[in-house]
């Protein structure tokens with residue numbers, strides 16, 4: 264498999280509006296707009312930083328995974344996403360290496376990306392996303 268770069272850092276926030284104040288106004292990052300990924304009960308907001316992005320994640324439902332994450336750990340880094348050349352091939356290779364996956368097959372992420380999550384137990388505690396766009 265080939266990792267091309269850190270695609271984005273996912274940051275769980277209570278409110279994108281409030282988060283925009285720091286990431287946009289204070290740090291001066293460009294705000295690219297929001298997108299809701301209904302299946303994952305989350306609204307995302309992207310702030311490009313050179314070749315990577317900061318992605319704020321706000322839950323759209325009290326029982327959504329991002330709401331549960333904040334309940335347990337508070338606001339903060341939720342996942343690290345690496346862009347790969349070929350997601351199916353990367354998942355196949357990781358499976359063969361015995362890596363525990365959350366997604367064995369790609370699903371749809373924000374911005375039209377194909378994404379898959381690795382299980383935090385296999386990554387020393389961090390939720391890792393692989394994405395291809």
Ligand code: CMX
Pocket residue numbers: 273300303305307318320328329332340341342344365372373374376378380382383388389390392
């Ligand atoms: N950090 C660390 N551990 C996490 C975690 C996180 N952010 N999210 C989940 N886990 C842990 C859970 O505690 C659980 O651990 P145990 O097996 O020890 O209990 C394990 O990972 C599996 O989590 P789960 O909630 O039981 O599994 P699900 O398959 O229901 O959901 C996941 C997993 C990662 C898809 C979901 O929790 C999630 O975060 N969904 C939102 C995804 C998202 O951010 N989407 C935005 C768009 C994506 C993009 O384009 O970037």
